Amino acid sequence: MSKSTLEMTHDEWLLDRRRGIGGSDVSTILGLNKWKSAYQLWLEKTGQVELDHTNSEPAYWGNVLEEVVAKEFQERTGLKVRRRNQVFEHPLHPFLRANIDRDVVGEKAILECKTANQYLAKEWEGDEIPISYLCQVQHYMNVMNYDHAYIAVLIGGQKFIWKRIERDQKLIDMITERLVEFWETNIIEGVEPPIDGSKAASDFLNERYSEEGKEEVRLPESFDELIRYRDEMKESEKIIKEEIAQLENRIKSEMGKRDAVIGITPKYVITWKSVSSNRLNKKLLTEKYPEAANDPGIYQISISKRMTIKEIG
The missing domain is CATH 1.20.5 (Single alpha-helices involved in coiled-coils or other helix-helix interfaces)
Known part of the structure; x- marks a missing residue:
């Protein structure tokens, strides 16, 4: 089962993503996404936070260069690919979705197009594939009932790599079990997932509750x-x-x-x-340029909330 995305605006597409689990959600639910926690994803899927309508710089260039990567894949492999402007749904679990980059003509296979900066080149050496992307394409193969997948990546804008990935049913079963559990327990039943200790979760909480609280509350034992x-x-x-x-x-x-x-x-x-590292010598600055040192305009003030815990008695 599938639905067309051709007539969707970007905002409509974002809202539609709330209705299921897509490929980009898989690594988050599995705890593999250092930029977002499962708790954040739960808030998004349940409509408790506003959707981010802006694209990050890497996401923007990933979209721009997707066509370049797809064309280069065709040139190097001799295979033909085509766009499928649809959101595909799993036959048994329709909330499991796939919005694939390309279909490979004549094969039961997809092509996933990626871009990466040069500092991540080691993650693609030899047979290596970043685990988050591996899980994403296995999820797509599950939804599409495909046998294999291809992944192509442009690294640092100057190195092109492509790899074939075979269907791994054992891994698919493990991924699917976790995704179904997240959807049925956390989304349908509304059970709040535990907050993890990731930097993504910490940054999110600090940003979401950045304003000073007003109440004194009693917390449970x-x-x-x-x-x-x-x-x-x-x-x-x-x-x-x-x-x-x-x-x-x-x-x-x-x-x-x-x-x-x-x-x-x-x-x-x-x-x-x-x-060696350069640090401002505040004492020397005060001695040589006292007026500048005392000018509050040269200081950048940042405010953050700090949690302290003290034992009573």
Whole structure:
């Protein structure tokens, strides 16, 4: 089953995405997306936050270069691809959706077009494919009932790679189980997913609740246990950090004794050298340019909310 996207405006397309789980949602639900947490996705799908109608710079250029990547794939492989301006739905779970980049003519296969910056080149070396993209195309093969997929990527605007991916039914079953659970439990039943400790979740909460609160509230007793567990974790973190520092100091001590800048073991190369960084010397600035140092206009003020916890009594 499918529906056309040709007549949809961008806003209508965004709203339609709330009605199911698409390929770009898969990595978020599986906890593989460092930019968004499952909690954020739940808020979006349940209409509790406004949809972001703006495209990020990487997303914009990804859309612009999609046609370039598809054409280059045809040139290098001799295969033909075509657009399918439709949203496809899984026959048993219609909320599982696929909005594919291209269909491969004459094969039960899709082509997914990607762009990546040069710093991510290692993620594509050899047979490697970023796990989030692998799960995305397996999800598409599941929805479309396809045998295999191709993924093509333009890295840093100057290196082109394409790879064939076979259907992995075991992985598909694992992914589908988690997606169905998320939709039926969190979306249909409205159960709030747990907030994880990712940077994406932290940044989102700080942005969403950036305004100062006004109330003093009583939290349930369960939060006492949560805070005790947090304190235990922080104590463990302190011990681990000290142990890491001890191990690193042993390495530094040995290299220092040998006047070494590079140390080589059978498996590792260690460098211990100076790194320079520029920092504003506030004391010198005040001495030489007191008027400028006291000008509040040169300081950029940033306000953030800080959580502190103190034991009562």
